Amino acid sequence: MTDKDIPKIYSIKKTPKETLEKWFRLLSVGRAIDDKAPNYLKQAIGWSYHAPYAGHDGIQLAVGQVFEKNKDHLFLYYREMLTALSAGMTAEEIILNGISKATDPSSGGRHMSNHLAKPEWNIHSVSSSTGNHTLHAVGTARAIKYYGEKAVSISGQGESSVSEGYVYEAINGADKEELPVIFVIQDNGYGISVPKKDQTAQRKVANNFTGFKNLRIIHCNGKDVFDSMNAMEEAKKYAIEESKPVIVQANCVRMHSHSNSDDHLLYRSQSERNYVEEYDPLAKFKRLLIRYKRFTEEEIQTLEEDTKKVIKAAHKAAMSAPDPDPDSILDFVVPEPYVSQKYPDGLHNAEGEKKKMITALNETLKTEFRENPDTFIWGQDMANKDKGGIFNVSKGMQHEFGAKRVFNAPIAEDFIVGTANGMSRYNEKIRVVVEGAEFADYFWPAMEQYVDTSHDYWRSNGKFSPNVTIRLASGGYIGGGMYHSQNIEGSLAAIPGVRIVYPSFADDAAGLLRTSIRSKGMTMFMEPKALYQAPQAATIVPDDFEVPFGKARIRREGADISIITYGNTTHLSLQAAEKLQEEGVSVEVLDLRSLVPMDEAAVLETVKKTNKVLIVHEDKVHGGFGGEVASFIMENAFEYLDAPVRRVGSTFTPVGFNRILEKAILPNTEKIYNAVKELVKY
Amino acid sequence: MSKTAIIYSFHTQKSKKVAEKIIDVFGKDEIDAINAEEITTETMESYDNFILSAPTWFDGELPNYWDEFVPELEDMDLKNKTFAVFGLGDQKGYPENFCDAVGILVEILEECGAKVIGKIPAEGYTFESSRAQRGDIFVGLPLDQENQARLTQKRIQTWIEQLKEEMK
Numbered sequence: 001m002t003d004k005d006i007p008k009i010y011s012i013k014k015t016p017k018e019t020l021e022k023w024f025r026l027l028s029v030g031r032a033i034d035d036k037a038p039n040y041l042k043q044a045i046g047w048s049y050h051a052p053y054a055g056h057d058g059i060q061l062a063v064g065q066v067f068e069k070n071k072d073h074l075f076l077y078y079r080e081m082l083t084a085l086s087a088g089m090t091a092e093e094i095i096l097n098g099i100s101k102a103t104d105p106s107s108g109g110r111h112m113s114n115h116l117a118k119p120e121w122n123i124h125s126v127s128s129s130t131g132n133h134t135l136h137a138v139g140t141a142r143a144i145k146y147y148g149e150k151a152v153s154i155s156g157q158g159e160s161s162v163s164e165g166y167v168y169e170a171i172n173g174a175d176k177e178e179l180p181v182i183f184v185i186q187d188n189g190y191g192i193s194v195p196k197k198d199q200t201a202q203r204k205v206a207n208n209f210t211g212f213k214n215l216r217i218i219h220c221n222g223k224d225v226f227d228s229m230n231a232m233e234e235a236k237k238y239a240i241e242e243s244k245p246v247i248v249q250a251n252c253v254r255m256h257s258h259s260n261s262d263d264h265l266l267y268r269s270q271s272e273r274n275y276v277e278e279y280d281p282l283a284k285f286k287r288l289l290i291r292y293k294r295f296t297e298e299e300i301q302t303l304e305e306d307t308k309k310v311i312k313a314a315h316k317a318a319m320s321a322p323d324p325d326p327d328s329i330l331d332f333v334v335p336e337p338y339v340s341q342k343y344p345d346g347l348h349n350a351e352g353e354k355k356k357m358i359t360a361l362n363e364t365l366k367t368e369f370r371e372n373p374d375t376f377i378w379g380q381d382m383a384n385k386d387k388g389g390i391f392n393v394s395k396g397m398q399h400e401f402g403a404k405r406v407f408n409a410p411i412a413e414d415f416i417v418g419t420a421n422g423m424s425r426y427n428e429k430i431r432v433v434v435e436g437a438e439f440a441d442y443f444w445p446a447m448e449q450y451v452d453t454s455h456d457y458w459r460s461n462g463k464f465s466p467n468v469t470i471r472l473a474s475g476g477y478i479g480g481g482m483y484h485s486q487n488i489e490g491s492l493a494a495i496p497g498v499r500i501v502y503p504s505f506a507d508d509a510a511g512l513l514r515t516s517i518r519s520k521g522m523t524m525f526m527e528p529k530a531l532y533q534a535p536q537a538a539t540i541v542p543d544d545f546e547v548p549f550g551k552a553r554i555r556r557e558g559a560d561i562s563i564i565t566y567g568n569t570t571h572l573s574l575q576a577a578e579k580l581q582e583e584g585v586s587v588e589v590l591d592l593r594s595l596v597p598m599d600e601a602a603v604l605e606t607v608k609k610t611n612k613v614l615i616v617h618e619d620k621v622h623g624g625f626g627g628e629v630a631s632f633i634m635e636n637a638f639e640y641l642d643a644p645v646r647r648v649g650s651t652f653t654p655v656g657f658n659r660i661l662e663k664a665i666l667p668n669t670e671k672i673y674n675a676v677k678e679l680v681k682y
Numbered sequence: 683m684s685k686t687a688i689i690y691s692f693h694t695q696k697s698k699k700v701a702e703k704i705i706d707v708f709g710k711d712e713i714d715a716i717n718a719e720e721i722t723t724e725t726m727e728s729y730d731n732f733i734l735s736a737p738t739w740f741d742g743e744l745p746n747y748w749d750e751f752v753p754e755l756e757d758m759d760l761k762n763k764t765f766a767v768f769g770l771g772d773q774k775g776y777p778e779n780f781c782d783a784v785g786i787l788v789e790i791l792e793e794c795g796a797k798v799i800g801k802i803p804a805e806g807y808t809f810e811s812s813r814a815q816r817g818d819i820f821v822g823l824p825l826d827q828e829n830q831a832r833l834t835q836k837r838i839q840t841w842i843e844q845l846k847e848e849m850k
Contacts, residue, residue, distance in 0.1 A: 004789075012753050187741070203741050203778050221743055251740050279739070279746055288750055 003219050003231075010229040012288045020294055021303065023225060026064070027057055027282050028307040029091050030082035036311065037098055037113075038260055045319075046099035047113045051079040052256040056186050057281035059222035059250035061086045062232040063154060063184055069121040073140040073153040073425065075133040076116050076126060079186070080156045084116040087123060091314035101321040108461035109324040119463040124425055127452045127459075130191075131161025134170035134183060135415060135449065139422020141179035143430065145243060146376075146404055152180045152239045153422075159249075160191025162205045166448065169415040174245035175212040176410070181245045182235045186222055188254035193267045206249035214244045222250025223281040253279055332462035333496055334597075337549050338518035346511055346547030346593070350540045358532040360506035360541045361393050361513060365433065367543070368517045369401050372431060375517065376423065378409045379416055379435025379471075390438050391473055391532055413437045413446035420468040421453045431517050433469045440474035440526065441486040453522050454497030469516040473529040474502070475568050475618050476666050481657030487567075487619035487650070489526055493595055493628065499549050500596040502526040504570035507539040508593050511547030519549075528567045528618075536571050550597035554606070558588030561680055562606040564629055565616040566592040569648075569667055573616050576672040585680055595625050603629065604637050611642040612679050616672055621649040643682035648675050685714070686849070687725070690735030691747055692717040696827050697737045697770055700834065704733060704768070707842045719747045723754055730762065731849055733800075736769040736787045736822070742779030742813065744786055758794055765791050766800030766845050767822035769814070774829050777810040781824040785813030788821040798822075799848040800841060806833070 008014075034054050040047035053060060056079065064086020067074050076083050081094060093105050097116055100109035106117040107125065117125040124140075126133040137155035144151050161167050162185065174181045185206055189196050202208050206217045216238055220231035228250060235246040253276035257264040264273070289295040295303075340346070355363075369375045377397065381390045383406050388395030398406040409416045413436060420432040437443040443450075450470075457465040476485030493500055501516065501523060503509040509527065516523040531537035555570060556577050563573040570591045577587035590606050592598060607613055613633055615626035626647040633645050651665050686708070690701040705713055716725060718735065726732075739745050744752070767788050771781035788798050801819045807826070814820050823841045825834050 203776065207778075221749075224749070251743065253740070284746055284750065288753075291750065292753060 006218070006230050006234045008230055009233055010226045012226065012292045012294065015226070017294060020289060023061055024285065024289065024295075024300070024303055025307065026061055026082070026086050027225075027285060028304060029310050030085045031057070031282050032307050032311045033091060033094055034081060040099055041260055049078075049112045049114055049259060049261070050098070051114050051259045053079050053081050054255040055188060055253035055276060055279075055281065056222055056250070057082060057285070058225045058228035059184065059186055059220070059232075059248070059252060061225055062228035063156060064088070065229065066232045066236045067154060068151070069123070071122070071149070071151045073122045073124060073137065073144070073151070075124050075137050075153075075155045077130065077133070077156045077158065077161075078112070078114045078128060079158065081114065081116065083156055084123065088121065089116065089118055089123070091310050092317045093118070095314050095318035096321055099318060100324070101318060102324045103321045107459055110461055111459045117460065119460050125456060125460040125464055127455065129448060129452060131155075131157040131164050131167045132418065132448060132452055134161075134167050135418025136422035136425060137181050137183075138170045138174045138179060139419035140425050141174065141181040142177060142419060143423045143426030145177070145179055147426070150240050152182055152236050154182045154184060156184050156186065158191065159185050159187035159189075159196055159205045160194065160199050162208065163191070163199045166414045166418065169410070169412040170418070171209055171212065171215065171245065171247070173410065173412070173415050173419060175214045178214050178244050180239040180243050182239055183245065183247045185247060185249045186252050187249055188252040190254055190258065192258040192262055193264070204249060206247045209247060216244065216246045218246060218248045220248060220250050222252040223279050223284065225281070225285050255280065332458050334499060335457055335465040335520035337499070337521070338515050340515065340546035340548050342544065343511065343546045344548065346508070346551040346553065348507065348542050348545060350542040352540050354538040355506050355541045356533055356538045357506040357509050358391065358393055360510040361527070362395060364510040364513045365394055365397060366400065368514060369397065369405070374429040375431045375433065376405050377433040378407050380409055380411055380438050382406060382408045382435065384408065390435055391529060393471070393527070393532070413443060414449050417446040417449040417453065417468075417470060420470070421449060421456070421466045424467045425464060428467070428520070431467050431469070433471060433517060436470040436472050439480070439484050440472040440488050441483050443472055443488060450492070450498070451495060454495050456497070457521060458497055465520045466522050467520050469513070469523045469525050471525045471527060474526040475528045475530060476655050476662060477530040477568060479657065479659050479662060480655075482654045485655040485662065487617075489524070489595060490619045490624040492524055493625050497522070498596065499523040499594065500526065501549065501594045502528070502567045503593055504528060504531065504567050504591055505537050505539045507541045507545055508547050508553065508591070510541045511545040512593065514546050515548060526567065530568055531571070534571075547593060549594045550599050551593065552599035552602035553591045553593055554588060555591045556587065556589040558610065559586040560610055561585065561612040561614060561676055562588045562590055562610045563614045563616055563672070563676070564590045564592060564603060564606070566595065568618050569616045569672070572667060572669050573672055575669045576676060579669070579673055580676055585676065587676060598629070598632070600632065600636075603632065607633055607637040608640045611640055612682065613641070613645045614648060614672070614675050614679055615645065616648045616667060618667060619649055620652055621647045622652040624649050643679045646675050646679055648672055685729045686712060686731040686733065687714045687716050687729040688733040688735070689716045689718045689721060691719055691745065693719065694737065697735045700768070700770065700825055700827070700838070701735055703835065703838050704842065707838050708733075721751060723758060726755070726758060726760075726763070730764060732763065732765045733845070734765060734767045734787060736767050736783040738769060738771050738776070738779060738781055738783040741776070742782035744783050748783070748787060752790055755790060755794060760791060760794040760796035764797045764799055764849060766798070767791075768800075768825060768841070769822060770825050770827055772828040773807055773809045773826050780807070780809035780812040780814070781820070781822075782813040784820070784822040784824060785815070788814070800845050802841065802844070
């Protein structure tokens with residue numbers, strides 16, 4: 001079916017009067033707020049970011065009208081106030097968001113104005129990164145399809161967003177998986193000041209995707225209410241009935257500047273501005289209502305008077321709403337984790353046979369997937385015959401749980417993480433595990449989603465937590481070189497909103513993985529891949545073992561000096577301690593297990609006990625997590641120290657491929673031994 | 683010959699100039715100029731032959747004055763009426779939708795039973811796609827003041843000769 005053949009369900013002549021009235025009220029109220037928003041900034045009340053939607057009226061009304069709250073899923077971009085209104089949000093809610101009040105349903109004043117959301121209706125919280133919620137929309141649509149719901153996921157975005165690589169990843173994924181997603185590209189010709197000719201060669205950017213096999217592309221006039229309504233009705237019907245993605249490219253105009261920090265007079269001629277103003281969608285709709293005698297001038301005037309009253313009441317209510325409490329800033333950074341009743345300290349005295357770390361991880365994943373039917377895992381190399389995961393950690397899972405819960409992802413790290421975020425938006429029961437990248441240091445393309453996901457719980461004022469465990473095979477000692485041997489936790493730990501764990505023994509790996517999967521929120525689960533098969537990391541693993549976050553573990557008691565460590569270097573530290581013991585130096589080795597949150601009590605306790613501290617990790621000393629540990633000790637236990645806090649880690653270089661280079665760069669037993677010897681002299 | 687009207691927006695610049703050239707060539711006394719922004723059903727009922735100006739707006743849309751008239755047009759019986767459509771386009775700037783509005787308007791007129799004349803061979807233009815093109819012909823007269831202004835006068839003269847022939 002071509003665009004021309006789309007059923008004309010709505011037209012000026014056929015559409016019932018009450019529908020036209022509802023639409024006019026929405027268009028009129030929306031435009032009144034759109035026009036009024038800059039005044040709040042001028043009066044220093046707030047709304048310092050406003051991206052006016054005027055010129056997108058038709059398509060935004062249509063998107064909101066086809067959206068069914070609590071059933072469909074909607075992702076609005078920052079220029080989409082009318083969609084929010086049309087989807088059911090009130091004028092007061094829009095203004096509460098604009099002036100960042102505590103009762104703003106989108107974020108309680110935490111997120112920028114014009115970032116509208118109502119997570120309890122499935123109008124999801126989105127970031128400012130243009131179009132990155134396409135990945136979330138795809139993830140949500142994956143859940144819609146899995147659970148067999150007749151619903152759609154809708155992403156609103158500007159045409160310039162299509163220049164972003166993750167938008168391609170999202171459309172490719174939706175096409176491959178045949179998901180009911182509608183990507184609504186609102187084309188106003190500009191990305192801030194950049195004309196679309198500088199974005200891509202095709203003026204109709206949606207046509208860049210014509211080669212996708214399962215994707216339908218619909219073009220419509222986003223300035224025209226009826227054309228937009230007909231296009232969106234068709235898009236939704238098609239997406240649900242065929243379970244396939246649709247791009248609706250709506251031709252819009254941007255009547256004003258990009259936002260109040262932009263001045264379009266600097267780059268648009270008077271004649272261009274006149275040209276777009278001439279096609280004011282609201283003025284057109286009004287002309288049609290009168291021309292085709294659906295409303296009289298007087299009736300329109302009455303409706304416009306009503307709009308003034310609505311705005312006045314909404315303004316008054318919003319202005320008297322409470323401001324956010326500064327004491328609330330630490331609320332909703334990370335959700336409360338799963339609480340272990342049986343293993344509150346993450347310790348056990350089980351007996352039996354030792355298991356390797358890889359076995360412990362594999363068995364824990366399977367146990368958790370048996371316990372919770374709403375668990376899913378994907379990643380590159382996740383499942384193909386006997387291959388199960390990059391290092392076979394998830395071996396056998398697809399055979400047991402099926403290809404709908406355990407499956408391969410394209411080589412697109414941002415897509416892997418972004419769709420995990422999106423799928424967990426579907427409901428709170430879902431727990432997603434992903435292998436975030438082939439190796440930890442391939443994770444960087446996903447940093448965009450990592451950062452965005454880290455914001456979600458805080459940004460939504462506790463309304464949405466992405467319940468995702470990201471597993472990464474991390475670290476060196478395998479002669480892997482760059483992208484195969486490096487550690488990234490030091491960089492990751494600088495970003496709030498994520499838990500980071502890094503076990504070094506099989507039992508702790510199993511216990512932390514179980515806690516991660518059962519908890520709400522995002523957890524980075526770093527796996528020291530050199531230890532998967534290592535005999536020294538094998539332990540007895542209770543079948544139901546749980547390790548709470550933020551609980552370190554003393555792996556060796558000592559009296560003269562403490563080594564605080566995690567991951568691969570726990571074992572190197574234990575080896576050094578053994579050697580030092582022979583020389584009469586008693587070393588305590590504390591395995592942090594969790595970096596974020598860190599077990600501050602355990603750190604203080606060991607400092608107070610031995611009065612000397614060496615921090616050891618495989619990641620670089622420069623910018624590594626050890627800097628945080630050292631600072632914490634200096635700020636909280638300086639008076640207990642008899643020596644400076646020292647750190648051993650990698651050099652401030654990439655990790656070399658040749659084993660000689662790798663050895664020179666990474667920490668080893670000798671470097672740890674030497675550092676301890678220096679410190680014990682104090 | 684029955685009465686002929688040329689309908690274009692009086693508020694336009696380039697389309698207006700071109701329309702005035704057409705009027706000159708057609709013969710001022712033989713044609714009435716009507717503002718497209720003020721047309722009604724009665725306007726359409728008052729003439730038998732029409733020359734319509736349909737410049738392409740944005741990425742291939744009708745100007746709003748035509749777009750808003752379409753619902754009215756769709757109710758009309760145009761069986762005994764004859765239309766010819768011209769339109770301004772930009773082959774280089776907007777090659778993906780060159781003179782789309784001409785094609786869109788002609789499609790609507792044909793659906794209303796109108797006779798459409800003034801179709802010309804699609805030669806001498808370079809573009810990627812146009813709704814005004816059907817195979818080897820254009821369903822109206824595309825004019826490109828941005829890139830081929832020199833050819834406009836000649837194109838108009840040839841087209842008007844053809845129209846007069848077809849209107850006989």
